[in-house]
Amino acid sequence: MTDLTRLALPRRRFLQGSAAAAAVLAAPGILRAQEKPAELIVRAWGGAWGDALKEGVGDPFTAATGIPVRYDFTEDNEIKPKIWAAVDQGRIPPIHVNWDTTTNATISALRGVTVDLSDLSNLEGLLPLAKPVGLDGYPIVNTYAYVYVCAYRPEAFPDGAPTSWNVLIDPKFRGRIALYDDGIGFNPISVIAGGGTVADIPGNMQPGWDFYEKLRINEPLLGEDADFTNWFQNGEIDVACTISVNARAAKQNGIDVAWTVPQEGCKVDTDGLWIPKGLPTNEEYWAKEFVNFALSREAQEKWCSALGLPPVFPGIEPPADLAGDPSYPTTEADFAKLVSIPSPVLVENQPIWFEKFNEIFQG
């Protein structure tokens, strides 16, 4: 009969030896996987947005790893089909990390072109806001919240900030109001401003469409982030629905702009980071490291403070100029005053809302 007590040691030795041999054999592969790429390409928005990412994440990441970060300022909607085509055709995607709206990122996740980020070590302890809604795992990771505020020119409001979104349909401001050209940021608010409630969304958007009909008569300008800054700077508009970051950046650049959250509330949303599939193993590894770094306390504090937005890392104090600002929600009570629409609802309904928005404003 075989003496098992004698065999136990050789078996353990055998297993240890095998593990060591496997590690030696696998080492080149692991090392290759961690081989630093010449650079990381991160798609970003320009202006104050890109500056904040560079200062808060890109530069410290380069200092820590030695990997230069290059920013690709291709419009978020334009990079999307390029990435999709690259993944479908088995080509290397044009960027390593995409800084994207959660809605757009969710669409890319549904398309199946995003890498799962569930294994990032810095995900632990983040606010629930970081987790994408309605998706398995972390095909994207949300990095902060932002609010579509009512930005206005104080000179045009001598009696104080507008208290209601009805200011947009005030004939006094005809031709001097602005919205995003796809209704993003205002569609849910239009429902409330039109007499509906959050519960009406998305089932009954009619109050919103009625409000838009009145708004159309007031001849709004429709544009993108950069347009709002130009319009305020050139005195073209008095009031606009835009992201607080744009209003704050304009103010920091000496443009006379202030912002408020009217009684109907403002839409709150999130942006996130994701990595396209199809990158070489080592590049995907370092792209993940970049995203992981962006979720660290150090990066979140710098990046989000520069943007003036509440990060997903808990316990970070707001910048001095935004303490107590309703456009900088930090508590559940703060968020309750804002209007949040889950990404799956936005993804499902955005095309329908966009068509209706176009029908009204192009009509």
Add this chain to the structure above:
Amino acid sequence: MTADAPRPPAPAHRLPLRWRVMDRIEAVAAALWPAAFRRATPWAFLAPALLLVGILLIGLGYVISDSLHELNPATYRLREEYSLGNYAAFLDRPVYLLVLWRSLLAAVLVTAITLVFAFPYAYVMVRTRSGALRKLLLVSLFLPFFIGQVVRAYGWLIILGKQGLINQALEGLGLPAATLIYTYPAVIFGLVQYMLPFAVLMLAPALTAIHEEVELASESLGADWLRTFRHIVIPMAKPGLVGASVVVFTLTLTDFAMPEILGGGTNDFIASTIYDMFFQLSNPGLASALAAVLVAVGSLIVALVFRVAGTGTLGLRSGS
């Protein structure tokens, strides 16, 4: 000396360098492209153009193919099965027809206005006896080509904006500020300014081809300048007018930048809608259907113009 006597040898001399270079080039060409291939020479010259048109046709094929598949919003991919759903959506939604109509109307207006301005410009440029004036007109014509469409549109924002030069002047005169941008007329204005050089360039060769003596003969037979212009110049310039019309019409119909920048977001053309469908809504099926409709409508109109008025300076023979 008899006819059979041998000729003295030709004196040795070197041919000019240019001749020798040309001889070498001819020798290399003959080696690369033997005489047997000569019948294919025209096709060889045509090959790059055919290649480009071929690529365009392949792209158009993909566009038409994509237009026959609807988007699956669960995966954001086009469905496998063929369908006319995207074309039905185009017909169901009044906004698409309205935007297409707006683009067509703009194309007609811009073509008409541009020709009115371009014709006298080209006429003076061709007929003037002043070299300085001709140079000035030519420089003024070509200068805008060095400035891109987007930059020019932004230039108009500076001039026509609420705090632009014109409104500042109005303010200085004690008049109220006028809304000069972010309107349909502003888009038309920007497009006319953009298209003017194209029209002049198409008209100038046609006007050059009209001999001045023909106009003199008309006047010597008693016609005043207006009758000569109406009965001689305009009919003889028809090839140029047709060419300029087609170029300006098609460029305007498919323009993107001017309506985007000068339209304030509420005066989109069909190109903007296609862009939105493709990039903002990630619906290549519907975007392709709109693009296919645009190509079909534009081609039909141009074909109709060619049928009625000939191909003008765009054709090889007038009336062909």
